[in-house]
Amino acid sequence: MPSLKFTGFAAMLTLVVTDAFVVSNVPPTPPAAIERVVPATADLTTGEMWASSLNSQMLLSGASANVAQGFGITIDDIRYDGEVSRTEADEFVVIKNRSKETADISGWFIYPAGTGTQGNTFYFPAGSVLKPNQSVRIYTNEIHKETGGYSWGSGKALWSNNGGLAVMKDNNGKKIMEYKYKPVVPAKA
Structure with a gap:
C-alpha cells in the first residue's frame, strides 16, 4: 500500500x-x-x-527543510529553473515570515550551499523587515519591487537545475534554515 x-x-x-x-x-x-x-x-x-x-x-517535489525551532522566517520555495537563457536571471528564492510578529531580518544572509559563501551570498540590507505572513523574493539578477526588490546581481545562474541546498543564517551567523530541493517529478495523468 x-x-x-x-x-x-x-x-x-x-x-x-x-x-x-x-x-x-x-x-x-x-x-x-x-x-x-x-x-x-x-x-x-x-x-x-x-x-x-x-x-x-x-505533485511530487521532494523538497525538505531543516528549520531552527522558534523562528517563523522560512525559505518557502526556490524557482531554480529560470527561463532567461544562459543566465537564468529570473531564478528566485521565496522567504516568508510565518510568525505573527514583524521580523527584522537586516544582516541575515542566504546562499547556495554547494558554492560556499564566497561571491554567492545575499545579505539583507539594513532596514529589511517582514510583516506577519509577508513574503519576498530574491532574484538571481532581476529586480521586482512588487516582491521586495531584492537581487543577487549575479551574471550567472546560482541554483542547480539538478537539485541543491540553500542555507539561511541570521545576522550572527546562526543557521536558521536549510532548504533542500530536487527537480520536480511530473504529475501522473
Missing part, C-alpha cells in the same frame, strides 16, 4: 496520509521534512490541517 508522509513547518505537526486517505497526527520529530506535497489547508500555528483530496494529480 503506497503511503505519503508529510511533516509540517518547524516540526509542529506530523501527518501520515495513505492512499486510503487515513490521516493520523503523530508526535513531531525534528527536523521538519516535506517528502510530498498534497492538496491541503494548514494552520501552522495550531497544527490543524484539512486535506481536500489525495489523487494522482499530486
Whole structure:
C-alpha cells in the first residue's frame, strides 16, 4: 500500500496520509521534512490541517527543510529553473515570515550551499523587515519591487537545475534554515 508522509513547518505537526486517505497526527520529530506535497489547508500555528483530496494529480517535489525551532522566517520555495537563457536571471528564492510578529531580518544572509559563501551570498540590507505572513523574493539578477526588490546581481545562474541546498543564517551567523530541493517529478495523468 503506497503511503505519503508529510511533516509540517518547524516540526509542529506530523501527518501520515495513505492512499486510503487515513490521516493520523503523530508526535513531531525534528527536523521538519516535506517528502510530498498534497492538496491541503494548514494552520501552522495550531497544527490543524484539512486535506481536500489525495489523487494522482499530486505533485511530487521532494523538497525538505531543516528549520531552527522558534523562528517563523522560512525559505518557502526556490524557482531554480529560470527561463532567461544562459543566465537564468529570473531564478528566485521565496522567504516568508510565518510568525505573527514583524521580523527584522537586516544582516541575515542566504546562499547556495554547494558554492560556499564566497561571491554567492545575499545579505539583507539594513532596514529589511517582514510583516506577519509577508513574503519576498530574491532574484538571481532581476529586480521586482512588487516582491521586495531584492537581487543577487549575479551574471550567472546560482541554483542547480539538478537539485541543491540553500542555507539561511541570521545576522550572527546562526543557521536558521536549510532548504533542500530536487527537480520536480511530473504529475501522473
